[in-house]
Amino acid sequence: MxxxxxxxxxxxxxxxxxxxxxxxxxxxxxxxxxxxxxxxxxxxxxxxxxxxxxxxxxxxxxxxxxxxxxxxxxxxxxxPEQYEVYKYVRYLIVDNQGGSIWELYSVLFMGFF
CATH class of the missing domain: 3.30.300.20 (K homology (KH) domain)
Structure with missing residues (x-):
């Protein structure tokens, strides 16, 4: 190196x-x-x-x-591609503290919008 x-x-x-x-x-x-x-x-x-x-x-x-x-x-x-998903999931769970389960489901299983 x-x-x-x-x-x-x-x-x-x-x-x-x-x-x-x-x-x-x-x-x-x-x-x-x-x-x-x-x-x-x-x-x-x-x-x-x-x-x-x-x-x-x-x-x-x-x-x-x-x-x-x-x-x-x-x-x-x-x-990384997953970084955008990570940021959104973190927003839903930690920052927003009230994202709907359907939003989370769409991110995890349906792809990121």
Whole structure:
């Protein structure tokens, strides 16, 4: 693994509750280095942060690491398909505290709208 990938992995695993689910893919092309980050759906909020501030900070740190190695490093945070469902179910159960059972049923068994 390259230094930028090792750095990102250590940083993300320190932030999340499910470090075993952290997966980083590294691709090099004419635009530079692209690191694609996959995390557990429950950890997406921690990685992105309020108003995206944590993600912005991580991208800034990766640019510094890239400059040290004469490379342009970009970060893509993959949103798992199930993350949208997770957010909606959490809204129904926790935040809304009154979503109907039919709304929950439609999400879990009929697909996400």
């Amino acid at each position: 390259e230094k930028d990938q090792v750095f990102l992995e250590a940083l993300i695993k320190a932030l999340v509750d499910h470090p075993e689910s952290v997966k980083i893919t590294r691709v090099v092309d004419e635009m530079g280095v692209l690191l694609t980050l996959d995390v557990h759906p429950e950890d997406m909020g921690k990685v992105i942060g309020r108003s995206g501030n944590t993600a912005k900070a991580i991208r800034t740190l990766l640019r510094v690491v890239g400059m040290k190695n004469n490379a342009r490093v970009n970060l893509k945070i993959s949103e």
